[in-house]
Amino acid sequence: MTKIFTLDEIKQVINPEEAIQAIEEGFLLYAKNLVVVAPLASLEIENNGIAKIKYGYIKGKDTYVMKVGSFFPGNTEINLPSINASMQIYSQHTGAFEALLLDEAYLTNVRTAAASVIVVKYFAPEKITKIGIIGTGIQAKFQLNYLKHITACKKVMIWGKNIASAEQFKLDMEKQGFIVEIAKDISDIISQCNLIITATSAVKPIIFADPVQSGTLIISVGADTKNKCELHEDLLKKADLILADSRIQCCELGNIAHALQTRAITEDSIVELGDAMIKNIRRKDEQQIIVANLTGVAVQDIQIANLAYQALLKKKRN
């Protein structure tokens, strides 16, 4: 019988340190070609939204994982989240539907935040002086809460189109021990922060090449579809290293795809995150500008869902 787990149960078993470790392992497995992923399947629901299915498995493991999600932008008008998702765990041996994790996209938020931690772990400047966050949605908070596990820096600057959201962000995050300033302008963040995370739904660049200071690490987690773009092509051109969570995916989606289209960069200037980890490609000095685009890879979903499932089973047994 399929086991059903609710969001509350899932939240209780997710340990951020373990989540980060699982995602790091995921990128390594992906680089080693041990991950089998089906092409992204999707269905547009006329005038309303889109359903998306990401699924795959890690060779030699016991399960395959299906993330069934949706994006219905109109939901925000009726106070519902625009993104929905559940994780489904099936047996690689029999196809049995072992478990349904009704995580309401929580695990997606965790795996996205955990991926930034990995990028910071390997590519941040030695001393992070101030963290800049652009965007005030749920992922902005996840990012900061997960960064705690890799940097001691508590100084944060936030910018968002919605001032009320930025103020709420400041309130919430100061309770978590951060010191948060609200930026008047994105340029404040660019000039003061050497770790910048963009978590917006921008379709036009919000960070340009010129003002970015040497030594900065910029992680774009918002630009995850064909039409989204957070970083200007010239910034990618200027960068000393361009990281992609998935080469194949980033050539199709987000900032990297845009920069390739305009020929600001070429494909051989892109380094895949897992490859960089394996081949020991790192920040060379404190001057390098490094840019990462995280579009979200199925292996992250597979890893985080398996982690949650194992923890839930363990808790059930005890």
Place this chain on the structure above:
Amino acid sequence: MTKIFTLDEIKQVINPEEAIQAIEEGFLLYAKNLVVVAPLASLEIENNGIAKIKYGYIKGKDTYVMKVGSFFPGNTEINLPSINASMQIYSQHTGAFEALLLDEAYLTNVRTAAASVIVVKYFAPEKITKIGIIGTGIQAKFQLNYLKHITACKKVMIWGKNIASAEQFKLDMEKQGFIVEIAKDISDIISQCNLIITATSAVKPIIFADPVQSGTLIISVGADTKNKCELHEDLLKKADLILADSRIQCCELGNIAHALQTRAITEDSIVELGDAMIKNIRRKDEQQIIVANLTGVAVQDIQIANLAYQALLKKKRN
């Protein structure tokens, strides 16, 4: 919160007459282009099996339906069903995951049997003298149990590779009021039955052109993949009418695809079931040989899942 329904609960609310009506309506909606279906998504699990997702919706209705299934042939060796499936109901308005029907492929069996009833309704000879069933699996029983709702004929001839299964079939179906003979050979069925249903996993033809008698209706429900084939190409050539549940799908899968490849038939000789219903294409006389290939169309899954879901909700309210 997603509602979860078990096989037992689902079985209790499925009324065969309503199921047949829902499937008939489904073929009409499909013919009227009111059904939106995503391309079949699938993932091979190395050396073990395959996961398949069929999903879509009917324009103007409230839900979209996802059938997540799998085929793991090795399961039979450990006494598990080789086919697994669940139905998932999502809101067309918000993407919310409304309900999970853990039907263990029961609804798939129902919708397949119901489709045969529709074919019999419109294309059977006036008097069905004896029903021939080839194959002794679970679908063979479903077929016969659903045929009760369209024909009073109780005389049945069964053939299967596995004699024990055929004997069990006879035992089970005689309890349901049928008079069942076990055929020594498929040729007994061909010579005595004027409604023949093939529900096997044959990859080579089991019914050939020559012995088939005039007036016979043959429905193939087993040949639903690229490599499966139950009816010889010459039989399709000989037939006065070739019916496909889905033109596009049958040109890719099963008997019709095989007959097209060998050029025994051409595409313009194929009539889609829903089209035939709308355009009043019927059996012309008692001599015609009519052949139908039912490969299973997503609209059937959508209709049967919605029917079950509405009935389950109604029962819950009462």
